[in-house]
Amino acid sequence: MEVQRVLHMNEGEGDASYASNSSLQRAVLTKVKPILEETVLDLVGDETFLETEVLCIADLGCSSGPNSLSVISHIVDTITAACQRRHRRPLEFQVVLNDLPGNDFNTIFKSLPSFYDKLKRGNINHGPCFVAGVPGSFHGRLFPRKSIHFIHSSYSLHYLSQIPKGLVSEEGAPLNKGNTYIASTTPPAVSRAYYEQFKQDFNSFLSLRSVEVIAGGRAVLTFMGRRTDDPSCDENCVTWKIMSLALNDIAREGLIEEAEIDSFNFPYYAPSAAEVRDIILEEGSFNLTRLEGFEIGWDPNPASNSNRTSSDNLKRATYVSKYVRAVAEPMLTSHFGGSQIMDALFQKHTERIAQLYSKEEPKYYPLVITLMKK
Numbered sequence: 243m244e245v246q247r248v249l250h251m252n253e254g255e256g257d258a259s260y261a262s263n264s265s266l267q268r269a270v271l272t273k274v275k276p277i278l279e280e281t282v283l284d285l286v287g288d289e290t291f292l293e294t295e296v297l298c299i300a301d302l303g304c305s306s307g308p309n310s311l312s313v314i315s316h317i318v319d320t321i322t323a324a325c326q327r328r329h330r331r332p333l334e335f336q337v338v339l340n341d342l343p344g345n346d347f348n349t350i351f352k353s354l355p356s357f358y359d360k361l362k363r364g365n366i367n368h369g370p371c372f373v374a375g376v377p378g379s380f381h382g383r384l385f386p387r388k389s390i391h392f393i394h395s396s397y398s399l400h401y402l403s404q405i406p407k408g409l410v411s412e413e414g415a416p417l418n419k420g421n422t423y424i425a426s427t428t429p430p431a432v433s434r435a436y437y438e439q440f441k442q443d444f445n446s447f448l449s450l451r452s453v454e455v456i457a458g459g460r461a462v463l464t465f466m467g468r469r470t471d472d473p474s475c476d477e478n479c480v481t482w483k484i485m486s487l488a489l490n491d492i493a494r495e496g497l498i499e500e501a502e503i504d505s506f507n508f509p510y511y512a513p514s515a516a517e518v519r520d521i522i523l524e525e526g527s528f529n530l531t532r533l534e535g536f537e538i539g540w541d542p543n544p545a546s547n548s549n550r551t552s553s554d555n556l557k558r559a560t561y562v563s564k565y566v567r568a569v570a571e572p573m574l575t576s577h578f579g580g581s582q583i584m585d586a587l588f589q590k591h592t593e594r595i596a597q598l599y600s601k602e603e604p605k606y607y608p609l610v611i612t613l614m615k616k
């Protein structure tokens with residue numbers, strides 16, 4: 243599977259789109275907001291940038307929904323209000339939105355007029371803000387050297403640049419049969435291959451950004467993580483375990499072959515805090531100013547958390563399955579086939595999540611880190 247070609251969220255603004263199914267990611271952004279504010283205030287308060295007139299902000303993995311511009315608008319407001327408090331001339335902003343070339347940039351660009359309107363309508367007197375799109379992989383160079391002051395990225399860096407090498411034996415037999423990611427039955431060599439790929443990707447991500455970010459520039463990066471050292475612990479693996487169970491369900495119905503499941507692997511890795519810290523320290527270009535994790539329910543809506551009847555479980559499972567579909571469908575379609583198979587798969591996926599909800603309250607454990615370029 244050529245990851246960069248098949249990895250994109252469902253496009254447009256329809257019922258199955260990422261734009262209509264990204265409230266989980268929005269809830270994550272809300273949790274990270276205080277850290278984001280603190281970090282951008284540190285940046286504008288830093289003496290290094292007192293003479294800066296144009297601040298360059300990049301959002302990496304912006305996707306096509308409303309989340310990216312809503313974060314950007316919050317950053318611009320926070321910085322401009324801080325300049326006003328300090329009787330400093332409003333800064334101008336250059337904003338670059340990055341995602342893979344297959345991303346539906348058009349949907350996000352169409353919402354730019356209302357983004358600019360909102361900036362004008364607010365009671366903060368903003369300097370001009372110029373938004374541009376930069377299609378390309380953040381696993382490669384994206385921007386000119388020393389051109390970026392602030393990097394934001396949310397829910398994107400857990401995607402690997404490629405399927406790890408070493409998931410098949412020397413004879414070409416799949417080593418992680420029946421699974422689509424690390425699971426309790428995964429051989430240690432497969433878990434190691436996933437970690438090695440993440441390490442290589444994250445290390446090169448930091449080196450590439452270190453060329454592009456100005457000394458003293460900051461970054462806030464949020465991505466999926468795990469609480470435990472063991473990558474095969476259930477808490478870490480349950481998301482894709484549910485997907486593997488649903489795939490095996492439709493294989494039993496003869497819709498796909500078991501061998502197709504054996505040869506499919508998600509290009510994804512959720513690291514532990516210790517793994518992330520070690521890579522940052524070893525790479526050495528950035529000071530790690532904060533590293534923490536937090537829990538968030540698969541359904542982050544507090545109103546639904548008190549309900550436990552089977553119909554409530556099904557409602558919540560439908561909600562979760564829809565956002566997983568918005569994220570994973572293009573990848574799954576490229577391997578397993580079109581909409582009929584996807585409809586059957588996500589029907590099973592919803593049922594499997596409802597069963598899980600009847601037993602437990604599954605949670606994600608994202609990590610958020612802040613960095614300062616040395």
Ligand SMILES: C[S@@+](CC[C@H](N)C(=O)[O-])C[C@H]1O[C@@H](n2cnc3c(N)ncnc32)[C@H](O)[C@@H]1O
Pocket residue numbers: 249250251264267268271302303304305306307309310340341342345378379380381395396397398401403569
């Ligand atoms: C779940 S979406 C998150 C979108 C947005 N940041 C949010 O919080 O709603 C993840 C995005 O990361 C993008 N992505 C994954 N790997 C990437 C890469 N190597 N370079 C650029 N973008 C990437 C995907 O295409 C996808 O749009």
